[in-house]
Amino acid sequence: MIRSRISSPKIFGKLGNSENLGRLRGVIAYSMGPVLGLLSGPILARSLGPDGRGQFAAIMQPISVASAVASVGIPTAVTYFIAKKFDRKRTLKLGLLLCAPISTITYLVMAWYATVVSANQGVNLVLLWFTWSAVIASAFVQILRAYWQGVGNWRKLDWERGLFAVLRFVAVCGVAIAGITVAGPYAIASLTAFVIAAALLYVPRRSLTKEVEVSPSVRAVWKYSASASIGTVAVVASSRLDQVVLPAATTSVELGYYAVAVTVAEVPVVFGTLAARNLLQTSASGKSLRESFLDVRLYLVAGVLSCGAAALLSPSIVPLVFGEDFRESVLSVQILAISSVYTILTVSAISLIAGKGHPLVSSLIPLTGAVLTAVLFWWEWEEMSSIVAAKISLISQLGTLFVATIAICWIWKKRANQ
Template sequence: MWAKSLSIRKIFVWSKVRALLAYGLGPALGLLSGPILARALGPEGRGQFSSVMEPLTLGGAIATIGLPSAVTYFIAAGKDPRKVLIRALALGLPSAVATYALLAWYSEHVSETQNIPRGLLLTAWAFVVASALIQILRAYWQGLGTWRRLDLERFSFAILRFSAVVIVAAIGFTTVQPYVAGALVAFLLAGALLMSPNLFTRRERDVPDVKGIYRYSFAAAVGTIAVVCSNRIDQALLPIVADSEQLGFYAIAVTVAEVPVICAALAGRNALTLASRGSTLKFILKDIAPFIASGLLLLVVLYAGAPFYIPALFGTNFSPSILAVQILTVGTAFSLITFVSIAIVSGRGNPAKSSLIPLYSVLITLICFGVIGSDTNSTYAALISTASQIGGATVGAALVWSGRNRPPNGVSASPIVGKDNDLSLQVR
């Protein structure tokens, strides 16, 4: 009996370690591939690469309109997985096609500003349909608790994406097209691991209400899209108002300054669980303090060391990224507050209210880009991003503090803090 208990405990521990490795491998290999990509393409090519990939990530969040969260919720709640999947696909795929039409309109502006063939943009952004399918499939397996398959997909995508950059760079390509193709092929190959004959197996479970699925997905969409927009919309707007070189400088700055976001995600994960259980604000902050401290320490190192590691890793032609890195690290410090605030407010049973935090950040970003317009460069973009993070953190802290003495409304199924449905196609 003791040996059996030890074996079960060992498996349980390994599953957690495996998940953490799968979660962290992508950002780690992405950071390693960043210098390779920067040196191969230079500032202009790196900016063009970002112009292709970032709108695709944003489009993927819009295309699914909260459906992944609904799929996970209803399957985990005991509804028939096959019926849930079919009904999610029935809405998700047409929504993805409509999103592609929006991206096709947007492609004309990006093509002119960034000197990218429109055909490349139209071809790459057609993958928004595949993105919607893969995100829904991830949610399907997440609802069933099939973590091994999800971890395998994460591992595979990270390794394939990194390998694609290394191979294309080793061949000697200096144009953006092969690198875009490599990232997209890696995404499809890894996503294929989510396919299974068991997807449409009939099960003796309750049939979900169609209106219930769609109502839940539309409610979740507000927060999900708002979070992705607050993190990515600056890189989607910048291709319209700045040249590729400035976008390249900014892409490198974002790559470096967002590394501590891993600590913010871990803090948010714990805060969401504890808030859902009714823990006090003091207890939550004490529990997540190690993650916050680690993130702040890393930010100090990134800020102080930027003048040294940016030229060493990415090349001296990326030296203009140094100031943007330092500005963005300040913004990332406030994003730690934002992540935790979203988690706590959501965990208290107010997912709709928690969406106000990223929505406020998005509003600040849109206003600032509208005011500065075509004069925007990498430094201004970093200032805008930092201002939006400060705004979101201020609103988040106010909401957390105002509700500190209120009991939670129930366990939240909010998707806002999670990243399982994020496309994350950018090769760092």
């Protein structure tokens, strides 16, 4: 049988084997969210307009950062200890137990912040209190995802992510067909889809069978979580803090422009998410730095190429798809597309270093971006707009990648001398 020379180039490996088919499934599942988000984006934009689209973002985006704070690095610890072959049942229970009080406190803080957002964006306060209670559910879902990530069950994670994307798209379409033109019902529909899809992450008792007698102590799990929490919160904050602060810093119209820009420019980040997901597990299981990076090289190349495509095509795609009212989003898309390249490389480095047992070192990487974002937002507060926010994101992600490069070189040199 004649084999095509392009069927097995070194950069991609052999096609058709189960490993690459699994990667393809992962790409499809994880890309469904951004892709269907692109498809539902025009529906939201045309149904709500810039003002209503901004209100929808004001409701939904703070949940991302708050969920990271609510879980404080516990999911990373759960994945790490399960990948190290510690008792799965005890690790999962410890993770859920430690998360409960912290997620509750986080929600109470969010309930206070809701009063600020409600006053500035004109969103009903009770609606914010109700929808933002999802931060507690999201924290627990992250721990369940971490369990399956630790055992390397990518299929279940892929199905959950894909189902959520489909259900969210169907829910948004259903609300739009009903002729609703206010943001609240769209947010409730999206969060309902999240809860339904999360049911796939249920851990049956047979999956809790311990493989060894060794169980992680509460102190060990908490210590690792505390070290990793800085990075877990900071990596989300450095890429999402802009969307959390914007509702208090600018108008809902500017927030609507920025929300559309993020929808388009962050589609390629799905490849970074997949790379980071695999790197944490493979790195913790003992693979070398080189082997770990080679394992996700396809994701990294595809992510960078997708960012370039988003930047080049946005001048024609954004007005056509979202409407002329959102032409102001084009420049923000182009800036954020470049920022997404840095994000993909950075989140991969963070997972790799955390998997090698250096959670505190990995935490310093996104912390740089979070600090830069906060400082630049403070500096530009009076001049804030969607374009200014995009520039701040670009600068903060560049700084984060610089620190990540230094950290990787340090880890590589340290292991080479051992």
